[in-house]
Amino acid sequence: MNNFRAALWAEGLKARRSLVPWLAALGMTMTPLVGGLFMIILQNPERAKSMGLISAKAQLTVGVADWPAYFGLLAQAMAVGGALIFALMTAWLFGREFSDHTVKELLALPTPRSAIVGAKFLVLALWVAGLTALIFGLGLVVGAAVKLPGWSVALGWRSVVDVVGTALLALALMSPVALLASLGRGYLAPLGWAILTLAMAQILVVMGWGAWFPWSVPALFSGAVGPRALLVDWYSYAVVALASLAGLAGTFAWWSRADQTR
Amino acid sequence: MTIAIETQGLCKRYGDVVAVDTVNLRVDAGEIYGFVGLNGAGKTTTIRALLGMIRPSAGRVMLLGEPVGPRGRGPWRRVGHLVEQPAAYPELTVRENLEVARRLHAVANPGATDRVIDRFGLAPYAGRRAGVLSTGNRQRLGLARALLHEPELLLLDEPTNGLDPAGVVEIRELLQTLASERGVTIFMSSHVLAEVDRLATRIGIIHQGRLIEELDTVDIERRRARWLVVDARDRPAAAAALVVAGYAVSGTNAEGAWVLHQPHAVAAPEEVARVLVLAGTPPTRLLVEQDDLEQHFLRLIGAQA
Numbered sequence: 130m131n132n133f134r135a136a137l138w139a140e141g142l143k144a145r146r147s148l149v150p151w152l153a154a155l156g157m158t159m160t161p162l163v164g165g166l167f168m169i170i171l172q173n174p175e176r177a178k179s180m181g182l183i184s185a186k187a188q189l190t191v192g193v194a195d196w197p198a199y200f201g202l203l204a205q206a207m208a209v210g211g212a213l214i215f216a217l218m219t220a221w222l223f224g225r226e227f228s229d230h231t232v233k234e235l236l237a238l239p240t241p242r243s244a245i246v247g248a249k250f251l252v253l254a255l256w257v258a259g260l261t262a263l264i265f266g267l268g269l270v271v272g273a274a275v276k277l278p279g280w281s282v283a284l285g286w287r288s289v290v291d292v293v294g295t296a297l298l299a300l301a302l303m304s305p306v307a308l309l310a311s312l313g314r315g316y317l318a319p320l321g322w323a324i325l326t327l328a329m330a331q332i333l334v335v336m337g338w339g340a341w342f343p344w345s346v347p348a349l350f351s352g353a354v355g356p357r358a359l360l361v362d363w364y365s366y367a368v369v370a371l372a373s374l375a376g377l378a379g380t381f382a383w384w385s386r387a388d389q390t391r
Numbered sequence: 392m393t394i395a396i397e398t399q400g401l402c403k404r405y406g407d408v409v410a411v412d413t414v415n416l417r418v419d420a421g422e423i424y425g426f427v428g429l430n431g432a433g434k435t436t437t438i439r440a441l442l443g444m445i446r447p448s449a450g451r452v453m454l455l456g457e458p459v460g461p462r463g464r465g466p467w468r469r470v471g472h473l474v475e476q477p478a479a480y481p482e483l484t485v486r487e488n489l490e491v492a493r494r495l496h497a498v499a500n501p502g503a504t505d506r507v508i509d510r511f512g513l514a515p516y517a518g519r520r521a522g523v524l525s526t527g528n529r530q531r532l533g534l535a536r537a538l539l540h541e542p543e544l545l546l547l548d549e550p551t552n553g554l555d556p557a558g559v560v561e562i563r564e565l566l567q568t569l570a571s572e573r574g575v576t577i578f579m580s581s582h583v584l585a586e587v588d589r590l591a592t593r594i595g596i597i598h599q600g601r602l603i604e605e606l607d608t609v610d611i612e613r614r615r616a617r618w619l620v621v622d623a624r625d626r627p628a629a630a631a632a633l634v635v636a637g638y639a640v641s642g643t644n645a646e647g648a649w650v651l652h653q654p655h656a657v658a659a660p661e662e663v664a665r666v667l668v669l670a671g672t673p674p675t676r677l678l679v680e681q682d683d684l685e686q687h688f689l690r691l692i693g694a695q696a
Contacts, residue, residue: 131497135495135497143480147482236463239467240495388446
């Protein structure tokens with residue numbers, strides 16, 4: 130336990146001192162702000178046009194300016210943005226040890242390698258949790274500021290489930306990203322993987338196989354495509370869990386056993 | 392005597408390439424073992440195998456009586472290391488980098504960080520980000536990290552890389568003190584042979600993955616060739632006088648002076664001088680020369696090639 134605490138402290142310090150987690154989080158916080166802008170455009174299309182803002186895109190993206198639409202936008206952004214921004218953070222957490230050649234300082238230690246890998250995953254989870262809370266909280270502030278109609282406490286709780294559930298599903302799919310950052314010893318392989326799976330997810334949703342493809346599930350869960358009950362089944366969660374467990378097991382095994390020549 | 396490092400039939404292959412070939416090492420506690428070889432000879436691969444960073448294709452490794460095995464198993468609380476170029480987290484300060492190492496090495500005493508900062512002269516840079524350190528100071532940081540937990544065994548890959556001459560002397564003296572006063576075993580690889588020659592109590596020469604020779608201090612002295620360089624104003628007359636007196640003139644050196652390799656000539660240059668004076672060609676120069684490790688190494692590598 131002390132070993133794990135030491136590893137967690139070290140990973141926490143590295144994350145706090147680096148610009149990457151902060152910039153990635155900043156990128157993600159654009160979601161509620163941009164969503165709020167869309168709401169303003171939808172509420173006052175003529176005024177928006179006079180200010181040079183194009184309302185067609187906002188209308189296509191959201192439809193109406195109310196709380197359900199705004200929360201829907203946040204959940205969708207969490208599915209798509211999460212896939213990329215969470216992957217960026219994961220690629221940094223694992224890949225930086227190879228890019229900075231610091232991995233060799235983490236291998237022959239009294240602190241087991243599994244504690245270091247576990248601490249990295251926990252820092253990722255805490256970062257995602259903090260970011261999700263920030264986005265949801267900022268969303269509440271922005272929504273209230275632009276005076277969106279249609280608020281209810283029940284809607285608020287449902288939206289918490291949507292946003293947090295989408296974030297959890299996206300987070301679960303980060304373990305294969307961590308594995309690829311380790312196998313590829315850097316950033317390129319995991320980021321390439323994130324882009325590939327995002328594209329594949331869209332294609333497979335269009336083809337009607339999204340519920341079976343783990344990387345489509347967060348977007349289906351978020352309601353981006355349609356009602357969740359019609360699109361997501363138990364096996365959708367099962368394939369996400371399987372992909373997640375495979376990534377976790379692979380990452381731990383790789384750090385424990387693979388030759389480290391950098 | 393306790394064995395600090397022991398390998399039995401250590402091999403590492405990458406496909407068809409044999410990086411380390413059946414290396415049997417035995418380093419006793421308190422020794423300073425110099426591990427020398429050309430670039431790509433297998434030094435770093437051997438050190439990585441000793442540290443469990445790569446899995447041997449065959450053979451086994453024991454450090455301080457404990458096996459080094461899969462999943463990072465090994466006596467790491469008692470081992471310090473510096474492998475190739477020392478790396479540090481560039482966004483962390485020198486102190487924070489050492490603090491990370493202190494915690495991961497499970498050193499309870501927070502004063503350990505200050506102690507190594509002082510010992511390696513890093514105090515002026517303690518609050519500076521590691522990413523902006525000079526090569527020499529990064530090397531000091533790497534050494535500070537290796538010694539932070541006061542290990543019994545130090546595995547150092549090119550420890551004086553990037554240090555200025557004063558830094559080289561400082562590290563040499565530090566390593567000598569650690570070995571002589573605290574009984575720390577030091578296994579260091581280097582291609583700076585003069586440095587190894589000064590420091591090591593035993594030397595292993597690795598070439599093309601194979602440990603081709605091991606020398607202790609006595610061996611080093613014994614195996615070093617010695618010869619007598621003789622010069623005179625009339626070189627042909629001097630050579631003739633030496634031959635008449637029973638010396639075998641081996642040839643000339645780069646400057647054209649005669650070279651004698653016979654042990655009795657090397658052991659008694661004054662007798663050579665007497666012969667030359669009596670022959671009317673007194674010597675202008677008499678000099679006993681000796682191989683250093685570098686020449687011995689090059690000759691050995693040449694013979695292997």
